[in-house]
Amino acid sequence: MDAVEYTPTLDQLVYTFGGAAPVMTVQPGTVLKLWSEDAFNHALTSVDDLSSEKVDLRFVNPQTGPFYVAGAEPGDTLAIHIVDLTPARSWGASATIPFFGGLTSTDRTALLQEPLPDTTWIYHVDTARQTVGFQARHTDFEIALPLEPMLGTIGVAPPGGEVRSSLVPERFGGNMDSPEVKAGTTVYLGVNVEGALFSIGDGHYRQGEGEACGTAVEGAMNSTIIVELIKGGAPAWPRLESDSHWMAVGSSRPMEDSWRIGQVEMVRWFEELFGLHQMDAYQLLTQTALAPIANAVDANYSVVVKAAKKLFPRVHAFDGLHDELRRRSTNL
Amino acid sequence: MDAVEYTPTLDQLVYTFGGAAPVMTVQPGTVLKLWSEDAFNHALTSVDDLSSEKVDLRFVNPQTGPFYVAGAEPGDTLAIHIVDLTPARSWGASATIPFFGGLTSTDRTALLQEPLPDTTWIYHVDTARQTVGFQARHTDFEIALPLEPMLGTIGVAPPGGEVRSSLVPERFGGNMDSPEVKAGTTVYLGVNVEGALFSIGDGHYRQGEGEACGTAVEGAMNSTIIVELIKGGAPAWPRLESDSHWMAVGSSRPMEDSWRIGQVEMVRWFEELFGLHQMDAYQLLTQTALAPIANAVDANYSVVVKAAKKLFPRVHAFDGLHDELRRRSTNL
Amino acid sequence: MDAVEYTPTLDQLVYTFGGAAPVMTVQPGTVLKLWSEDAFNHALTSVDDLSSEKVDLRFVNPQTGPFYVAGAEPGDTLAIHIVDLTPARSWGASATIPFFGGLTSTDRTALLQEPLPDTTWIYHVDTARQTVGFQARHTDFEIALPLEPMLGTIGVAPPGGEVRSSLVPERFGGNMDSPEVKAGTTVYLGVNVEGALFSIGDGHYRQGEGEACGTAVEGAMNSTIIVELIKGGAPAWPRLESDSHWMAVGSSRPMEDSWRIGQVEMVRWFEELFGLHQMDAYQLLTQTALAPIANAVDANYSVVVKAAKKLFPRVHAFDGLHDELRRRSTNL
Amino acid sequence: MDAVEYTPTLDQLVYTFGGAAPVMTVQPGTVLKLWSEDAFNHALTSVDDLSSEKVDLRFVNPQTGPFYVAGAEPGDTLAIHIVDLTPARSWGASATIPFFGGLTSTDRTALLQEPLPDTTWIYHVDTARQTVGFQARHTDFEIALPLEPMLGTIGVAPPGGEVRSSLVPERFGGNMDSPEVKAGTTVYLGVNVEGALFSIGDGHYRQGEGEACGTAVEGAMNSTIIVELIKGGAPAWPRLESDSHWMAVGSSRPMEDSWRIGQVEMVRWFEELFGLHQMDAYQLLTQTALAPIANAVDANYSVVVKAAKKLFPRVHAFDGLHDELRRRSTNL
Known part of the structure; x- marks a missing residue:
């Protein structure tokens, strides 16, 4: 195309x-x-x-x-x-x-x-x-x-x-x-x-x-x-995927609420990706997630919660769409 | 010793x-x-x-x-x-x-x-x-x-x-x-x-x-x-230094206040390190600082604001003490 | 009418x-x-x-x-x-x-x-x-x-x-x-x-x-x-007036920001009503304002900051419109 | 004495x-x-x-x-x-x-x-x-x-x-x-x-x-x-009682947390005072509590949550100690 x-x-x-x-x-x-x-x-x-x-x-x-x-x-x-x-x-x-x-x-x-x-x-x-x-x-x-x-x-x-x-x-x-x-x-x-x-x-x-x-x-x-x-599968909050990380972005005020949103969204994603119980996903992310602030200045503050793929078993979010898009992009 | x-x-x-x-x-x-x-x-x-x-x-x-x-x-x-x-x-x-x-x-x-x-x-x-x-x-x-x-x-x-x-x-x-x-x-x-x-x-x-x-x-x-x-020179809030980064840690509630504290402390540090005007330090850090959350769970929330040394001219904080301590530590 | x-x-x-x-x-x-x-x-x-x-x-x-x-x-x-x-x-x-x-x-x-x-x-x-x-x-x-x-x-x-x-x-x-x-x-x-x-x-x-x-x-x-x-005179945030009080309502997050908004709006109003310097309006309201929370549950939290008219000299906000409307309402 | x-x-x-x-x-x-x-x-x-x-x-x-x-x-x-x-x-x-x-x-x-x-x-x-x-x-x-x-x-x-x-x-x-x-x-x-x-x-x-x-x-x-x-009966957070009101004071940051603390403390108190289920106490206070901010300036922000006694059946907190102290105080 x-x-x-x-x-x-x-x-x-x-x-x-x-x-x-x-x-x-x-x-x-x-x-x-x-x-x-x-x-x-x-x-x-x-x-x-x-x-x-x-x-x-x-x-x-x-x-x-x-x-x-x-x-x-x-x-x-x-x-x-x-x-x-x-x-x-x-x-x-x-x-x-x-x-x-x-x-x-x-x-x-x-x-x-x-x-x-x-x-x-x-x-x-x-x-x-x-x-x-x-x-x-x-x-x-x-x-x-x-x-x-x-x-x-x-x-x-x-x-x-x-x-x-x-x-x-x-x-x-x-x-x-x-x-x-x-x-x-x-x-x-x-x-x-x-x-x-x-x-x-x-x-x-x-x-x-x-x-x-x-x-x-x-x-x-x-x-x-x-x-x-x-079709379907809408995440509650924005999710991001790169070759190296799965990520979710929470945006609200105060900033701890932005973080909470992003962290809960990642718990939900990890439950899906690895078939984990909520409490195990919570624990696993506690020891592995990164949490960079995105903005501290807008109408809502944004916090990214991210997990490095290399730490985890190889799984495919959204049926491997990201990898597929990466392949397509290299052919452009 | x-x-x-x-x-x-x-x-x-x-x-x-x-x-x-x-x-x-x-x-x-x-x-x-x-x-x-x-x-x-x-x-x-x-x-x-x-x-x-x-x-x-x-x-x-x-x-x-x-x-x-x-x-x-x-x-x-x-x-x-x-x-x-x-x-x-x-x-x-x-x-x-x-x-x-x-x-x-x-x-x-x-x-x-x-x-x-x-x-x-x-x-x-x-x-x-x-x-x-x-x-x-x-x-x-x-x-x-x-x-x-x-x-x-x-x-x-x-x-x-x-x-x-x-x-x-x-x-x-x-x-x-x-x-x-x-x-x-x-x-x-x-x-x-x-x-x-x-x-x-x-x-x-x-x-x-x-x-x-x-x-x-x-x-x-x-x-x-x-x-x-x-002797002297007490920073208002904790500062950290590694071979790769200068950092400051703010701890308060809500979390945006923790970030503000860390960011202001880094502005002050950059004024000292590079002889910058406050507004220039504010601008320069805006484009270069990293801001990972440290904890979102304690009596106060902690946010680290950090700047990668490799982006900046070579300067020595606290008269080069960190480098000196690194040297000493390799001889232990 | x-x-x-x-x-x-x-x-x-x-x-x-x-x-x-x-x-x-x-x-x-x-x-x-x-x-x-x-x-x-x-x-x-x-x-x-x-x-x-x-x-x-x-x-x-x-x-x-x-x-x-x-x-x-x-x-x-x-x-x-x-x-x-x-x-x-x-x-x-x-x-x-x-x-x-x-x-x-x-x-x-x-x-x-x-x-x-x-x-x-x-x-x-x-x-x-x-x-x-x-x-x-x-x-x-x-x-x-x-x-x-x-x-x-x-x-x-x-x-x-x-x-x-x-x-x-x-x-x-x-x-x-x-x-x-x-x-x-x-x-x-x-x-x-x-x-x-x-x-x-x-x-x-x-x-x-x-x-x-x-x-x-x-x-x-x-x-x-x-x-x-x-015509004109739009307040930055909602103001309320009753027979007994002047009020302003701030709505944001976190709740201290809602209060700050309402309090600043009242400072501005007192500068207008009494010809006060900002610092004197700030001081006077510090000793007289009431600050009831309105809601702690909505998309933004709302705080009312209010001042009892009986404490202050008689002045007319918005050219006495409230009193005029009260008169009209009693004739309905 | x-x-x-x-x-x-x-x-x-x-x-x-x-x-x-x-x-x-x-x-x-x-x-x-x-x-x-x-x-x-x-x-x-x-x-x-x-x-x-x-x-x-x-x-x-x-x-x-x-x-x-x-x-x-x-x-x-x-x-x-x-x-x-x-x-x-x-x-x-x-x-x-x-x-x-x-x-x-x-x-x-x-x-x-x-x-x-x-x-x-x-x-x-x-x-x-x-x-x-x-x-x-x-x-x-x-x-x-x-x-x-x-x-x-x-x-x-x-x-x-x-x-x-x-x-x-x-x-x-x-x-x-x-x-x-x-x-x-x-x-x-x-x-x-x-x-x-x-x-x-x-x-x-x-x-x-x-x-x-x-x-x-x-x-x-x-x-x-x-x-x-x-002896015993320590409230989790400060409670106040006057002839007209029962009150609790929450002090934390951000201010919504101060309010939450005060409101939860009042829910607990209403459970005790009236033998109410938690959800009924929550509902009843929703329609009756007052929530004035006490301070928005200290190391923690304080919010008072208070209920007017006249709205409720006559009960005695802490075995009627407040009434007893009022009596004693009038004899001083």
């Missing part, structure tokens, strides 16, 4: 999960080559562009999509395999937006202190060396950091008729801001509405865990993905 | 940070070879030993110590370098204690539901293969997991005359339950009282991040450590 | 804030007499009706509305004065829904324990004595409690194109579940979309603070309200 | 629960007349005294005590009835301490913003009118507020050999900062160590719920209390 390419025009960008008409219908198995705008809508192009003047937090993380997946029904599982992520621009931007981020008061952690300085950083992409360049704004410190492209947002329409901002990570995926959503990873999302209505966006050229200041190295992205559909 | 060996008798075990008389005075530079009892006080020796019958949560995590460090004064920095951790028994134990752990209601997350089943697992140590064996209690699933010894507790006496249970992780260290506290790591703790009064315990033969069920593979441990003292 | 009456048919019920077409346009100043279905959609009519069998949490809190308020624009303030709330049935229902409520694990505080028993209670309304009758399900304990009608939900459409479940309390009002939303209270809500699109529902015949088990004495309600519009 | 008077000298003040030798032994039934220093150790006597210069947060809330109660053993219940609280000075002080309080970042909610201004307010006591006077620092706004004396701290020694700062509210009572701890209230605390070792302090001339800025109208206090001992 040939790849389907799609680059949204400015007026095709959407800022929600749910609530938007699909831009096209895709058949399961389709390879999509998608372009996505950066989280700031291209508003920050130099260090002199201040987010307080140019960014409206109601309209960030523009989404490419949504796509209607033929045959997808509530209760099904949408599998999105990320084949490749390549920066679509030669630079990315990051910024400390007033009253947004992890080490500042916010509209939720509402305090009386003055905001932190509104500051913008521009990172240049060195394609040859596969790096992005950090330049301090207050001293002459410079450093090249490895390019590690990932997608901040990937999600489907929520259930119950809800429409959520693309700033929100939730049960439907969305703005999870996890570095695990990178090339080579398969994302499994429960389908809530006919056609699933998935979209992607918020490309990051790299990001630390937690996304402390609220924004990664934000950049337009060229994404190649394969879309697959599994 | 010859190593000083110390194995506490049963009545020398203490269950607090602060509040106990030192077992000995050690000079900075001393190598200590310490034996520590397991977290359960050796109460769970078979799967038929139930924690509800044999474990009193007021007296777990028995400490080896406290040690009075000659010359240590409030405001100083105690550096404890972990040279080696070796299981002192051929088996370890884990258990789901009623109303204790991460996926159950507790005395804090107080709910009305019935407790989870009180269950004990015994892990056998295979010294040759360097593994511990997990055996499911409800099916015949078995698996060997890599032995990865670490210390659940390492801490000093708190300030202000407080005495805290060895179940508590805090500003003074304590029950952080981080897998990073392993051989090759240097732990920096601010000194609060004359002599610092540090102790260690709660050896884990291995543990996943989060320590989900509340207990790791708990086992008696032989620890070789080097104790050093830095 | 005559009162406008509206009783929705079953297919006119909506379950979201935003996302539904208005049922009618109302002019500012209109008196509305509205009937609302109970939170369970009339599904629990005897103690033998179990919520696990009859209630779908995606479709609870059916809303009466939304109403398009002529002239309302983003940034305006919608004022809804509650003239009268009268039970529309002779009985109300309450239930412990599995994995829903404050003293049980939930989909957010995700744990591994078994659910609490699915139980339903029916309360009979004694109109003469103005009571509702509690009958224990497990013993013969019976008690009559004062009838204290209130509305669990009152809200407008969210900003940014979002559509939220009527289970959600937020900046736009919604499912705040505060006993303060009763006859005699004026609710001020910031307008986010043209026409405001407000709705009400989730009548409670009475409720304790916190709504601990997740459901109040839920009942169909006849509500008489007056709708007014203030 | 004659009242025993005790006024500590400066060097008799203690700053912890546990860890201090008792100042005297008192027999159950003793009436104590106690003087307590203000929370700031008398350091803030004018608006020019800044807390950053004069207050050390490790040594605030000086305690009067501890008192050894003859016959008190672990598992017993200490009942302290507050007969009278009278200001011991003609003025009280409040202050915004840098990085301390509810609407500022703190050492726990660690952020990068600048602190709020360090400001002190002095309140004059008008004994005749029974008011304290608030004077704005930035405008000429002045107001007289009702004097409503209460004790911020009342507690016993913790279990397990712990010693806790008098800034901490916990299972043992301590710095709960609840306006309910006033004349006419009986406080029931579980005894953890022989003699109970209770102390009081942190008198407030008045305080709003939440104690938003971190400090109430702090003042030296003359307290008259009656000490009683109930």
